[in-house]
Amino acid sequence: MDYKDLIATNLSECTGLDKEQVLGLIEIPPKLELGDYAFPCFVLAKTLHKAPPMIANELKDSPELVKGFDGAVTVDTAGPYINFRIDKGILAKSVISEIIEAGDQYGNKNIGEGKNVIIEFSSPNIAKPFHVGHAFTTILGNSLSNIYSRLGYNVIRFNHLGDYGTQFGKLITAYRLWGDEAAMQENPIDELTRIYVKFHDECKVSSEREKELEDTARDNFRKLEEGEPEEVALWKRFRDLSLDVFEKTYKRMGIRFDNYNGESFYSSRIDSVVNMLEEKGLLEESEGAKVVKLDDEGLPPCLVVKSDGTTIYASRDLAAILYRHEEFNFYKNIYVVGLPQQLHFKQVFAVLKKAGYDFADDCVHVGFGLLKFKDNTAFSTRAGNIIKLDEFLDKATEKTAEIIRKNSELRGGDMTDEQIAQVSEVVGLGAVTYTYLKSGREKDIYFDWSDMLDFEGDTAPYLIYTYARIKSILRKAADQGLTGSVENADKLTAEDEYAVIRSLADFNDAVIKAAESYEPFMISRQIALIARNFNRFYNNSRILNADSDEIRDARLKLCEAVADCLKSGLDMLGIGVVEKM
RNA sequence: GAUUGUGUAGCUCAGCUGGAUAGAGCGACCGCCUCCUAAGCGGUAGGCCAGCGGUUCGAAUCCGCUCACGAUCACCA
Structure with a gap:
């Protein structure tokens, strides 16, 4: 049940506002006690010529507001806000049932059905070492590919190799x-x-x-x-x-590509692009070179042919877009390339538009920040201060193995060396991946070994640990012949339980937002919140030894739902899980 | 110089289509394992949201200026 949508429908009827507009205005209150959804009445103040709190008060009691809820919602006001509180029990049961049904595919949608999305990422230069800087586009692009796939888009992963x-x-x-x-x-x-x-x-x-x-x-x-x-x-x-x-390295990280057409592939198609621009009268001579002027767009001219007659990357990218459109008729053509190339992409897209190709509007540059050292120096092959990605992965994996070995020994040595090695690989790689995806992509990342190898708090190991902990409980339950039940999930109304459920319910929105803004961190933040909420619940409540069988069975399903959601979210980021660590 | 981005707790970051008491994590300090994995949990301290001005009933959020740092600005990609 999509409660937010229902609230929007009702509000739209009561206020005469457009439903889409209402949907955009509905917010989640800053504190859980205030309710699940809130509608701020400020927008109505102008048309109704009344103070927002008064409007809120008058609207609160209209029966249309709770239509279709069958008593599952209570409405309150707090100043200018109308707060909607979904019945905790009903919400719990509905959310848990939904997740159990979807399993680790929770969050998937089919909004992209039949649409081709090209995502270009990684694109390393041949014959150059793959360092931690290249990992940004690789990890970000992979995650975006996963997210768009999960939303039903047909994703085609392009690796535009620097091979020419x-x-x-x-x-x-x-x-x-x-x-x-x-x-x-x-x-x-x-x-x-x-x-x-x-x-x-x-x-x-x-x-x-x-x-x-x-x-x-x-x-x-x-x-x-x-x-x-x-x-x-x-x-x-x-x-x-x-x-x-x-x-x-790709294989190690579980990353694959559908297309390796690099610069060399497109170079043969450049001439026709130049001819096309020539025919459309867009090319102009300037200092011996040929450029497309973009003054009307407020951009500097785009250089297409160098003064020595040879071509340049702009022409290659133009050729690539035309090819991709022809071949894939893309819904979106996404470039996961560093922020420094922002102007370049603006120019290329503008030239395309000027040449009359409207699909220029479907091309997007998803930029990201730089990796640098604390003292602000950048990584550079020339300066010889690069850190190879494999070295980073190895260090993270080793550190993880150390911790796991220690913990396993504390539990009486319940893991073999082989198990430890397998688990460390997943957790170590996850830790690395997560550091690239935990913040907004445009932020620069400062590389510091001790920060990077700190596995507490907002990190992948924390999330995987939470997952493994749940799995451990579920194993113990299964040993006792217990699998839980959603039947009494409406009994999960305690504050800690409610916080978990609320955050699980918001996961769907986070996925959509991540896709719309090309920001996987919307997902990492949400699952980190879920894990935090779960760990608090876990610390304060008994699951297997709950007060009653009903509560125990319901909590087991809550655990399962959290595990499914964490696995789903981590998978979207390109991070795996382990059953034990 | 032009264009553009950033500036929020000691550190790393959320919050920015204006709205409820500015939130997390790390670090610091104090607590919690006879009980489902302590990579965990609870608590305390820590903020002139770079500065100044403006718009507004209301600004971290919008506008202008200033300061600081970075990126880009044609024949590399």
Whole structure:
């Protein structure tokens, strides 16, 4: 039962306001004691020429307000607010039943049925190490993909690989000069990084040497573009080997892609884009280059063709959008790319719009903050201060294993080494993932080992721990032949129980908001609230030894519902759960 | 310089389509395991919501200015 919706319907009838508008105005009171939903009467003050508290008082008693509730709601006022309190027992039973039925798919909807959503994320550069900075787009994009899938959209996950450009001319050159085949097999990224750095170091030796190397590199890139078999083979090898390494990390994190079309894929389609812009008369000469002027949009001109006649990333992105539209007729085309590229995307979308493609409006740039150190220095491959993602994951996993081993020993050593290893992997990775998704995405993240490896409070381990704790109770119950029952769930009206139920009920809204605002943290916040509420309840109440069998069975179902909801929410974030830790 | 973002508790962050006493987590301090996992729970301390002005019955929230820090501003992506 959607009580909020029913309240909105009734209010709309009583006040003559549009239902959608009412829905937007209904809020959740700041304190649980005040009720479940509140309607502020300020908007009516102007039309009715009365003070809001008076309006609230007059509306409160109209019978239309409680129509369809069958006594499940009481209405009060507090100053200018009309507060609706759903009968706690009825709410409890309704929410728990709904969750038990949905299981760990609680929160799913079918609002996206038949709509294609492209989400581009991760997009690492070939031959470069995958560090904790790249993890942001990867984790955020994966979570958004999960969320949109759960809402019924047909999500197509794009990994727009950085697999093209002049650096490949350099890599081919460097490989022929200094490449070590054994090292290449062993750890391709490290080896490619090594020779790439060596190339640049060598350039510093003398200007003659630099010119010689740069010329060779340029020549090699030209050959690559022209499809010379040897150069193409090398490029393909670099790409394949790098991709193998990336895939390992993706697999470890449970992330998959549907499409690996990188820059190289679109490069062949650029000419037609340039021609199209030319035909539409949008291209203008400027300082030897070709640009699309965007003055009417208040944007600087978008550079499409460089003065040397070659193309640039804007043209590649334009080609990509046209291809994607043609191929997938997307409902939304989402770019999970860092905030620094905001202007670039604005320009690209504006050019598209100017060229008459209305689907430019369906393209969105989902930006996110930077990862940096406490002293404000940024990560950079050049500065050599990067932290590889795998290193981060390993550290988190090790730390987790230590804690689990200790706790397991306290319980008499109830876990094998193998179990501990499996559980640590899930919990450790979850901890890392959660640190990227616990705050608004536009916030910069400050990397600090001790903060990152602190597993108390608002962290994934806390949430998984809560889940495991519940599972432990449910196992014990099952041993006694108990599975609980929703029959008497309406008896769960104590303050602690109510807080849990209220937060479970709000989970659905949180998922929708997360999708609408591209903010997975709406979900992480909600499940953190649920876990906190549950832990308080758990601390104050007996479940298996409750005062009566009815209460015990009802509480067991409440536990199950919390576990289902936590699992569902964590899964949307890309985080797994464990049955025991 | 232009555009743009940020500034809320010691730290990390919510709250920002104006509205009920500005909320969490960490850290600090004080408590809670004869009882379902203490990665837990309870409590205390901690705020001129950067500053000034304006709009409003009402501003952390909207507008203007100032200060501080960051990002972007064409031939890298």
